[in-house]
Amino acid sequence: MNIVVLVKQVPDSGSERSLDSSDNTVARASADNVINEMDEYAIEEALTVKESQGGEVTVLTVGPAGATDAIRKALSMGADKAVHVTDDAIHGSCAIQTSAVIAAALSQLEYDLVICGAESTDGQVSVMPALLSERLGIPHLSGARKLTVDGSTLKVERQTDGGFWALEAQTPAIVSTWDTINEPRYPSFKGIMAAKKKPVSTVSLADIGVDASAVGLASATSQVLDFAGRPPKGEGVKVTDEGDGADKLVGYLAAQKIV
Amino acid sequence: MAEVLVLVEVAPDGSGVRKTTLEALTAARALGEPSAVVLGAPGTAASVKGALAEYGAAKVYVGESEDIDAYLVAPKAEVLAQLVAEKSPAAVVIPSTPEGKEIAGRLAIKTGSGFLTDVTDIAADGTATQVAFAGGTIVHSKVTTGTPIYTLRGNSVTPEPAPGAAAEEQVAVSISDAAKQTRVTDRVVEQKSDRPELTEAAIIVSGGRGVASAENFSVIEGLADSLGAAVGASRAAVDSGFYPHSFQVGQTGKTVSPQLYIAVGISGAIQHRAGMQTSKTIVAVNKDPEAPIFELADFGVVGDLNTVVPAATQQITARK
Ligand SMILES: Cc1cc2nc3c(=O)[nH]c(=O)nc-3n(C[C@H](O)[C@H](O)[C@H](O)COP(=O)(O)OP(=O)(O)OC[C@H]3O[C@@H](n4cnc5c(N)ncnc54)[C@H](O)[C@@H]3O)c2cc1C
Ligand SMILES: Nc1ncnc2c1ncn2[C@@H]1O[C@H](COP(=O)(O)O)[C@@H](O)[C@H]1O
Numbered sequence: 001m002n003i004v005v006l007v008k009q010v011p012d013s014g015s016e017r018s019l020d021s022s023d024n025t026v027a028r029a030s031a032d033n034v035i036n037e038m039d040e041y042a043i044e045e046a047l048t049v050k051e052s053q054g055g056e057v058t059v060l061t062v063g064p065a066g067a068t069d070a071i072r073k074a075l076s077m078g079a080d081k082a083v084h085v086t087d088d089a090i091h092g093s094c095a096i097q098t099s100a101v102i103a104a105a106l107s108q109l110e111y112d113l114v115i116c117g118a119e120s121t122d123g124q125v126s127v128m129p130a131l132l133s134e135r136l137g138i139p140h141l142s143g144a145r146k147l148t149v150d151g152s153t154l155k156v157e158r159q160t161d162g163g164f165w166a167l168e169a170q171t172p173a174i175v176s177t178w179d180t181i182n183e184p185r186y187p188s189f190k191g192i193m194a195a196k197k198k199p200v201s202t203v204s205l206a207d208i209g210v211d212a213s214a215v216g217l218a219s220a221t222s223q224v225l226d227f228a229g230r231p232p233k234g235e236g237v238k239v240t241d242e243g244d245g246a247d248k249l250v251g252y253l254a255a256q257k258i259v
Numbered sequence: 260m261a262e263v264l265v266l267v268e269v270a271p272d273g274s275g276v277r278k279t280t281l282e283a284l285t286a287a288r289a290l291g292e293p294s295a296v297v298l299g300a301p302g303t304a305a306s307v308k309g310a311l312a313e314y315g316a317a318k319v320y321v322g323e324s325e326d327i328d329a330y331l332v333a334p335k336a337e338v339l340a341q342l343v344a345e346k347s348p349a350a351v352v353i354p355s356t357p358e359g360k361e362i363a364g365r366l367a368i369k370t371g372s373g374f375l376t377d378v379t380d381i382a383a384d385g386t387a388t389q390v391a392f393a394g395g396t397i398v399h400s401k402v403t404t405g406t407p408i409y410t411l412r413g414n415s416v417t418p419e420p421a422p423g424a425a426a427e428e429q430v431a432v433s434i435s436d437a438a439k440q441t442r443v444t445d446r447v448v449e450q451k452s453d454r455p456e457l458t459e460a461a462i463i464v465s466g467g468r469g470v471a472s473a474e475n476f477s478v479i480e481g482l483a484d485s486l487g488a489a490v491g492a493s494r495a496a497v498d499s500g501f502y503p504h505s506f507q508v509g510q511t512g513k514t515v516s517p518q519l520y521i522a523v524g525i526s527g528a529i530q531h532r533a534g535m536q537t538s539k540t541i542v543a544v545n546k547d548p549e550a551p552i553f554e555l556a557d558f559g560v561v562g563d564l565n566t567v568v569p570a571a572t573q574q575i576t577a578r579k
Binding site for chain 2: 013014017018019024038094095096099118119121122125126127128130131133134135137138139140141142143158159160161162163164165166167168169170173178179180220221222223224225226227228229230233234236237238239240241245246247248249250252253254256258259
């Protein structure tokens with residue numbers, strides 16, 4: 001079973017993040033960029049499926065030239081090879097445009113299964129897999145907390161409020177994973193060394209047959225008009241419990257007319 | 260007046276519409292006259308028409324078919340796309356749930372439109388407000404292509420009643436094979452709670468790793484019940500098996516925006532903040548005075564939750 005895992009490099013959610021005031025796009029150059037945490041679960045799941053079914057795991061990312069840390073991480077966890085689509089024209093693309101690029105890149109690969117994270121921590125759009133399913137005409141099994149592969153039949157438990165939905169579809173298909181699906185492995189020293197020798201092919205828009213005018217900020221389907229830091233909250237009150245913590249807490253709630 | 264399509268979210272237990280629907284109907288009025296779209300198995304519309312009329316739906320488009328229930332998401336997007344083609348609405352507003360976002364994405368591709376997810380407000384000129392980076396940045400955005408599609412984040416708009424004719428119009432539903440690829444073979448409910456739904460609750464009391472055990476979550480539940488609140492949990496609490504995953508608040512759990520959020524034994528990691536930072540009032544109880552949650556809190560108590568919280572619960576109960 002050949003699997004493509006989609007990974008995205010994003011500004012570290014634990015660091016200061018912002019938009020770039022020159023064009024209102026995510027400030028990637030100044031940020032501490034890391035693999036989207038949610039994609040580690042997708043990689044882990046792909047490796048697990050490969051271990052039971054055989055085949056190859058290919059990492060696919062669309063992003064700036066520097067977006068290689070995410071690829072390295074995936075390869076050192078155990079993925080076999082990577083495709084990095086990078087092109088200056090992509091800068092500022094909206095999710096719809098990015099989905100066209102990913103779809104074009106996917107159509108040059110042989111896959112039975114595409115696995116991706118449920119959302120990226122920068123945009124938190126969580127629609128990429130649905131967009132790809134729509135474009136490629138393949139089924140989407142979304143929000144997986146469990147994936148079972150039985151020949152060409154895929155079964156997923158889709159996480160819901162208070163339970164799950166059981167889903168079933170045939171390959172080729174795209175599965176998006178929640179962080180409840182597994183515990184991503186840490187790359188071993190051997191894995192990190194081996195990753196350095198694994199093939200990474202860097203491709204441009206022309207290589208995958210996407211017209212540069214179809215992507216990028218100028219033709220994006222939505223635009224950020226302006227942004228601002230959230231007004232800082234007024235300094236809160238902090239009290240230390242000296243036997244009166246509950247009194248003060250209830251006093252505060254009463255002052256707010258909550259109790 | 261321009262017509263705005265609003266996709267109705269029906270409560271899974273058949274008890275009517277979710278509050279998100281009323282919020283969406285209210286937000287849609289900024290752009291034009293809302294028409295509700297009810298999609299589901301035969302019989303779905305019957306339980307929801309009253310509420311739709313009460314919140315200003317001029318029309319109610321009803322698309323009912325077993326196929327909508329039997330296959331995941333894609334059939335709903337297909338029927339909605341058909342309606343967009345027929346009615347040429349000014350915009351489409353959808354509740355921002357995982358399913359809502361998937362529908363929005365598919366609809367955008369089918370109709371050649373742009374979309375904005377998790378918006379907290381929509382202005383008359385179509386400009387939407389979004390909160391980015393775990394609540395730290397406010398963004399104004401606009402769709403520049405096709406029919407604007409918005410998904411509206413729960414609890415960001417206060418539902419306001421308005422009279423609506425709710426004139427029913429049946430939509431002929433025929434689902435293509437392409438939309439029938441992912442079959443829903445079962446829907447399993449693992450836990451049911453009598454407390455308010457997390458995403459709809461006005462008050463939430465959440466417990467973290469500091470609660471220390473599943474049994475001790477009764478301390479959190481006690482305070483929640485004294486306030487008529489929903490119970491939430493941090494991921495560390497969920498991962499430690501103290502509380503079920505469906506109560507997780509944060510980046511990979513629920514995004515909530517209640518009037519009051521009480522964080523108990525929660526440090527306030529960025530991923531947790533992502534899900535609760537827009538709460539109107541934030542209260543924290545934590546024994547570590549340096550816990551980052553205090554940076555957010557309007558009111559913080561540095562103390563042991565095991566003494567502070569039960570005592571507070573008792574006082575609140577005594578006041579009733
Ligand atoms: C991909 C990814 C997604 C994530 N998604 C989420 C998410 O959706 N939601 C989420 O919450 N987290 C999420 N996290 C995890 C997040 O990074 C933190 O690990 C988590 O929020 C910590 O939970 P906590 O505050 O309960 O635990 P801790 O950080 O361990 O904090 C426990 C707190 O309890 C206090 N405490 C201990 N005992 C007492 C006592 N007796 N009385 C009072 N206070 C006490 C301590 O001082 C401490 O501040 C995610 C992480 C990743 C990598
Ligand atoms: N530029 C990208 N390159 C590769 N994969 C992506 C990209 N953007 C999004 N994805 C995948 O789609 C998932 C959902 O992302 P999003 O819709 O941006 O929240 C992510 O977890 C990734 O697996």
